[in-house]
Amino acid sequence: MKISQKEEFNKALLTWYHQEKRDLPWRRTSDPYYIWVSEVMLQQTRVDTVIPYYEKFIASFPTMESLAEAEEEHVLKHWEGLGYYSRVRNLQAGVKEVVGNYESKIPRTRAEILNLRGIGPYTAGAVLSIAYGVPEHAVDGNVMRVFSRLFMIEEDIALPKTKKVFEQRVMDVIDETDPSSFNQAIMELGATICTPNPRCLLCPVRDFCTAFEEGKQEELPVKTKKLKKKVMTIHSFAISEPGGKWLLRKRPAQGLLGDFWEFPQIECNPSMDSADALKSATGLVIEQGEAFAQFKHIFSHVTWHVEGYHAVLKDSSPIPEGYRFFSDEELELVPQSKPMSKLLMHLKNN
DNA sequence: AAGACGGGGTG
C-alpha cells in the first residue's frame, strides 16, 4: 500500500470495523482502568478465555482504589487459570502507583504511562488510544502480521528491533480522527481475517494490500523459528534386493544432511502400521519388516530415535524417483548420515 | 538479544 492512499484505506477499514466488530465487554466502556484490565488480560490470551475473567474481575474490583487495597492473594484468585500470573501482580502494583502518585488518574502520555508496572510499549499504546483517543501505536503480533502484508515488510518479526519499523509505519497511517477504532480495527482484522492462514476474499482492505497484489500473503510475516529441541522417532527400512543390493534414497540438497544417501525412512506415526506409513509416504511396498536395530542420534537441535527394519520389497512395488540400488562397494563412495552408517554396521555384524 | 512465564486452540 502507498501512504498516499491513507484516507481511502482508513475509510474502508473503519467502515468494516464499525459494521463487523464483535460485541465485547470492554468495548462497552470508556473507563481507562477497565481498558487497562482488559488489555493486560488479553496479553497472550484469547478473547473467549478472557471474557468471564474480565466480568468477574471488574465486578470484584470496580475501582482502582478497590484493587489497590485488595489482598494480593485475593486478587490472584481472580486470575486463577488465566496464566502468566506476574501480569496481575504487576497490574496491581501499577494501579497502586496511579492511586498513590497520580491522584487515581492514569497518565495520558506514553512516557508517563510506560513507567507504570506491567505497562509495556503495546499496552501503553492500547490504553492511550482506546481510552483517551490519543494517536499512538499499539503494535502486537497481530498488527505486525497485518502490516507486514499490507506493506510487504519482509523484516524478521522475531527480532526485537523490527518492531520499531512497524511502530513507525502505524504512526504514518493511523487515523488521527479515531485512533481507538483504528488500532482495534487492525487487531480485529488480524484476529478474524488476516490470520496466519489469511482469508483474503473477506478482507475489507485487500485492494490496498501489497502482499495480496503479489500473491505473497502466505509468505508473510517473515519469522525465524526458534530452534527448539525436537524429538522424533524415525523408522528406517533396510530393503535388500535378491542380489544383495540396498535400496537408498538421496536427501534433499537443502537442510539437514543435504544430499546424503540413506535408507528410506519415515517419521513414526504411532497410530499407523510402519509398512502402511512407508507406503503412503514413499509409495514403496514391502512384504514384511523385522526390527533389527534401535538407537538414538542427536543432531544440533533434533534427536532421532531410530528403529531399523529389515524388509523385503514386494515384486510389484514401484521404485519412486530419487531411489536407487547400491552394492556394498558402491555404498562406500557416497556420503551417508551417521544413523545410516550405524544401521549398516549393525547389518554387517549380524 | 534471549529466556521465562501458563494455558488453550489448532493442524
Add this chain to the structure above:
DNA sequence: CACCCAGTCTT
C-alpha cells in the same frame, strides 16, 4: 505433538 497466540520483565 509442535506450533501459534491481544507482551512484559529479567538476565
